[in-house]
Amino acid sequence: MKTVILTLCQWFGLFSLAKKMTARRPRILCYHGISVDDEYQFSPGVFMRSSTFARRMALLAKWGYKPVSLDELYRQNQAGQYGKNTLVVTIDDGWAAIEHGMLPALKKYNFNATLYLSSYFVINQRPVFKLSCYYLFWKYQGPFTLAANSCLTPYTRLQQLTVNDVLALAAELGSAYEQPILAELAAYFGEDLASWQHSGKLMFLTPEKVTALAARGLAIELHTHRHKFSELNLTDAQTELINNQRYITQLTGKKAQHFCFPRGEYQQQQLDLLTQQQLKTATTTENELVSKHDHLLTLPRLVDNDKVSDLEFEAELTGVMTLLRSATSLLKRGG
Numbered sequence: 001m002k003t004v005i006l007t008l009c010q011w012f013g014l015f016s017l018a019k020k021m022t023a024r025r026p027r028i029l030c031y032h033g034i035s036v037d038d039e040y041q042f043s044p045g046v047f048m049r050s051s052t053f054a055r056r057m058a059l060l061a062k063w064g065y066k067p068v069s070l071d072e073l074y075r076q077n078q079a080g081q082y083g084k085n086t087l088v089v090t091i092d093d094g095w096a097a098i099e100h101g102m103l104p105a106l107k108k109y110n111f112n113a114t115l116y117l118s119s120y121f122v123i124n125q126r127p128v129f130k131l132s133c134y135y136l137f138w139k140y141q142g143p144f145t146l147a148a149n150s151c152l153t154p155y156t157r158l159q160q161l162t163v164n165d166v167l168a169l170a171a172e173l174g175s176a177y178e179q180p181i182l183a184e185l186a187a188y189f190g191e192d193l194a195s196w197q198h199s200g201k202l203m204f205l206t207p208e209k210v211t212a213l214a215a216r217g218l219a220i221e222l223h224t225h226r227h228k229f230s231e232l233n234l235t236d237a238q239t240e241l242i243n244n245q246r247y248i249t250q251l252t253g254k255k256a257q258h259f260c261f262p263r264g265e266y267q268q269q270q271l272d273l274l275t276q277q278q279l280k281t282a283t284t285t286e287n288e289l290v291s292k293h294d295h296l297l298t299l300p301r302l303v304d305n306d307k308v309s310d311l312e313f314e315a316e317l318t319g320v321m322t323l324l325r326s327a328t329s330l331l332k333r334g335g
């Protein structure tokens with residue numbers, strides 16, 4: 001149904017009309033990681049195929065977009081008016097496979113891009129624990145039967161564990177148990193963790209890679225150290241920002257000035273922390289174009305995903321979806 005409506009909109013010239021009407025509303029695109037195996041089927045929002053990403057960048061180039069930095073977006077805001085067709089490419093988290101899966105396409109068109117980096121799994125080079133557990137249980141679709149010599153045996157009476165049982169136990173035992181638990185799970189289900197390390201599957205960039213990517217022009221900005229923010233009190237949230245800032249400065253030699261809320265979530269009183277840290281912008285995952293009325297510390301983004309078709313992508317980019325959304329909300333209010 002959506003495809004039919006969008007095709008009709010395109011047919012009647014609404015795409016180009018919407019693009020003109022919304023030309024001064026910046027687009028901030030949001031990406032995450034790249035799939036090295038079947039992760040795009042497990043979580044298409046977090047792991048896009050590199051072919052999908054390359055196609056999207058080719059479309060941006062074809063449509064005449066020239067992605068700029070967040071500093072440029074900020075400059076335009078301070079100058080009192082956003083420029084026409086301003087577009088920013090942002091990449092969240094710091095997944096290892098973005099190096100081979102995103103950088104070539106960005107370089108091909110000489111596009112600016114920003115990586116919002118969570119530093120914990122850069123410093124601690126092991127697969128991201130929670131997501132790896134969900135991935136293994138998704139892939140093998142069965143419970144995990146504990147071996148007699150399992151590191152979990154002393155802490156549970158259960159013989160067969162679901163993913164939630166494993167995560168609850170891991171949370172109780174602390175992060176030192178995460179890698180031993182994951183090693184047991186991988187061995188049980190028949191996955192080779194050494195090959196994950198090699199391919200970068202469910203891994204973050206190494207510190208050396210972050211430094212190298214920054215030197216190649218990728219802007220490295222803040223995303224908290226442990227990917228935690230909205231759930232924390234003000235003191236802990238501030239510590240997350242400060243630690244993240246410290247690691248980024250160590251790796252890049254630069255002070256980060258832009259922030260992305262982990263999972264896009266925040267508490268209103270946390271915005272003061274960002275002002276105290278003298279941050280220029282912060283982004284959420286509210287799916288929308290930027291408006292001149294938006295607060296610089298809660299900027300929306302267009303969240304791309306491997307399941308989004310090129311037609312849907314174009315509908316978001318041109319602003320057709322924005323116009324359809326505002327029409328729907330007007331109708332709802334009217335009714």
Ligand SMILES: [Zn+2]
Pocket residue numbers: 092093223227261262263
């Ligand atoms: Zn994130």
